[in-house]
Amino acid sequence: MFELRSYLLGLALMAAIALVTWSVSAAKRDVGIVDSVWAIFFLAAAALYATTVTAPGPRTALIVTLVAIWALRLSGYITWRGWGEPEDHRYQTIRRRHEPNFALKSLYLVFALQAVLAWIVSLPLLGAIASPAPLNLLDFIGVALWVFGFLFESIGDFQLAGFKSDPAHRGKVMDQGLWRYTRHPNYFGEDLMDAVAELPKVMPHIEVPIQAGDDQVLTNMKRGYTQKEYRDLVEKIRARIPDSSIATDIIVGFPGETDEQFMETYRVLSDLRLDVAHLARYSSREGTVATRRMDDNISDEEKMRRFRMLEELQEQVVAEINKKYLGQSVEVLFEDKVKNRWKGRTPTNKLVFVESQEDLKGKILAVTVTWTGPWSMQANLAGVHSQKQLELLSL
Numbered sequence: 001m002f003e004l005r006s007y008l009l010g011l012a013l014m015a016a017i018a019l020v021t022w023s024v025s026a027a028k029r030d031v032g033i034v035d036s037v038w039a040i041f042f043l044a045a046a047a048l049y050a051t052t053v054t055a056p057g058p059r060t061a062l063i064v065t066l067v068a069i070w071a072l073r074l075s076g077y078i079t080w081r082g083w084g085e086p087e088d089h090r091y092q093t094i095r096r097r098h099e100p101n102f103a104l105k106s107l108y109l110v111f112a113l114q115a116v117l118a119w120i121v122s123l124p125l126l127g128a129i130a131s132p133a134p135l136n137l138l139d140f141i142g143v144a145l146w147v148f149g150f151l152f153e154s155i156g157d158f159q160l161a162g163f164k165s166d167p168a169h170r171g172k173v174m175d176q177g178l179w180r181y182t183r184h185p186n187y188f189g190e191d192l193m194d195a196v197a198e199l200p201k202v203m204p205h206i207e208v209p210i211q212a213g214d215d216q217v218l219t220n221m222k223r224g225y226t227q228k229e230y231r232d233l234v235e236k237i238r239a240r241i242p243d244s245s246i247a248t249d250i251i252v253g254f255p256g257e258t259d260e261q262f263m264e265t266y267r268v269l270s271d272l273r274l275d276v277a278h279l280a281r282y283s284s285r286e287g288t289v290a291t292r293r294m295d296d297n298i299s300d301e302e303k304m305r306r307f308r309m310l311e312e313l314q315e316q317v318v319a320e321i322n323k324k325y326l327g328q329s330v331e332v333l334f335e336d337k338v339k340n341r342w343k344g345r346t347p348t349n350k351l352v353f354v355e356s357q358e359d360l361k362g363k364i365l366a367v368t369v370t371w372t373g374p375w376s377m378q379a380n381l382a383g384v385h386s387q388k389q390l391e392l393l394s395l
Contacts, residue, residue, distance in 0.1 A: 003130050006052040010045045010126070011119045017044060018115035019107075026103045031095070031110050032088040036079040041118035043071035046125050053130040059139060060129050066146055067125065073150075077157055093224045152178055193240040204241050205275075205349040208233060209249035213265035217257050220294070227268060234272055245348035247276035250310060253303035254282045255294035262306050269313055275321060275348065277314045281307050319374040322350065329382060332367050334360035351376040 017037060025031045046067040050060050082088070087095070091110070095102045098109060156178035163177075196202050208230070212218055215226050237244060250265060269277060281303040284291045332344035332352045341353040342360045344367075353376060354360070354367055367379035 003049070003053050003126060006049050006130070007123070007126055009052055010048055010122060011116075013044050013048050014041050014115040014119050015112070017041060018111040022107050022111040025106065025111070029103070030087040031091045031106045032082055034110055034114050035082070035088070036075050038114060038118065039071035039074040039078075041115065042122055042125065043068055045119070045122040046129065049122075049126045049129045053126075055132050056129065057132040058135050059131060059133075062135075062139070062143070063125065063128050066143070070146075070150060073154060081161070089225075089229055092226075096219055097222065097224060193237060196244070197241045203347045203349070204244035205247070205347070206237060206241075206244055207247045207249075208237070209278075210265075210268065211249060211251050212254060212257070212261070213268035214257070214261035217254055217261050217264075220256060220290075221251075221254060222289070227264065231268070231272065234274075243348070245275035245350070246272075247278065247349075248274050249278045249280070251280050251282050252306040252310065253298040255290055255296050255298070257298060266309060266313065269310060269317075273317050273321065274314075275318065275350075277310065279307055279310050279314070315374045319372070322372040322374065322377055325350070325369045325377060326372050327369060329366050329368050330379075331364055332379070333364050334362065336361060353378050354381060356381060 017040065021033055021037045025033050046064045050056060050064050053060075086092075094106075094109065098105045159177035196204055196206065210227075210230050211221055211223055213227050218226065234246060237246060248269075250269070252262060252265070281300075282290075282296070282298065284296050290296075330346050330350075330352075332346055332354070334342050334344035334354070336343055337360075338353075341355055344352050344354065344360070346352060352367060352369070366382040368382055369377050369379045371378040
């Protein structure tokens with residue numbers, strides 16, 4: 001029999017918990033507290049269901065005990081992990097997107113939403129707690145699975161905490177211990193890094209657009225991240241995939257961008273030394289929010305000046321990066337022949353030209369780099385000398 005009264009009381013209780021938690025978060029200006037309360041929703045629901053169902057069965061105490069152990073451990077761990085830390089980057093992003101008055105909006109965007117989701121998910125708890133059937137083999141199998149999952153999660157969190165406490169691991173991804181298999185959604189993105197690092201058919205070239213280096217400009221663009229978060233992401237990629245190349249996109253002259261804000265972009269590009277920067281000058285486009293709400297107040301001359309500054313900086317950076325390939329042997333996937341030279345790409349998407357009379361299209365071959373520039377490199381097929389080199393060797 002479905003215990004509708006108990007289920008509705010569960011919703012009311014979760015709503016009350018969400019309201020109290022929201023009040024605390026508003027005072028602290030940190031909605032991350034909702035993560036600590038997520039497990040408490042289920043503990044509160046289980047306790048309420050156990051005391052309000054018509055005929056509690058033999059498994060009522062068992063279910064409540066297991067939920068209590070799980071909830072208290074998880075809530076305690078998340079609280080300890082976030083103690084003294086700034087608001088989680090996920091909630092900072094939500095906050096930026098919904099200002100002004102985010103404190104009020106978070107009541108329904110975060111807390112009410114979490115409460116309703118927890119209430120829906122708690123329905124199986126009510127069914128198990130209200131069941132009058134005696135314990136059977138499936139109950140014992142369920143307990144065994146619970147013990148396995150509880151230990152797996154607890155040990156994984158313990159290992160991760162130890163890993164992150166070591167300053168030498170700052171910005172790195174833990175790919176050992178049980179955490180390797182406990183991919184919480186908060187860790188999303190690092191699975192993709194693992195795929196690039198470990199799968200031989202995935203090339204280590206990653207597009208990570210920043211668009212601008214100033215936080216206020218990024219907010220105006222509604223990008224949803226900060227300069228620091230972008231820097232941290234690049235650091236993580238390089239720690240996990242040391243030989244990768246990273247490309248970015250940048251727009252200069254976005255409405256309202258001051259010279260100092262532009263220089264933040266310049267400093268980011270100078271500091272990070274990325275392999276590719278796709279540069280563009282802002283131009284108004286019909287139907288966009290920027291066109292409807294912002295004044296395109298940066299002159300074309302100023303946009304071009306900023307564009308040239310970044311272009312010259314990037315030319316210098318890439319020339320220095322590519323110079324490291326000189327004399328090195330690398331693999332190249334050849335695409336097509338252009339002006340009697342074969343054009344191809346390295347695994348890091350570097351453009352390479354090779355002179356050869358053979359049909360190289362579609363082939364992956366080792367080459368030796370003989371010249372490097374900011375935008376391309378020249379090479380010979382491994383073991384093959386150019387005519388100029390043959391002439392020098394014959395002297």
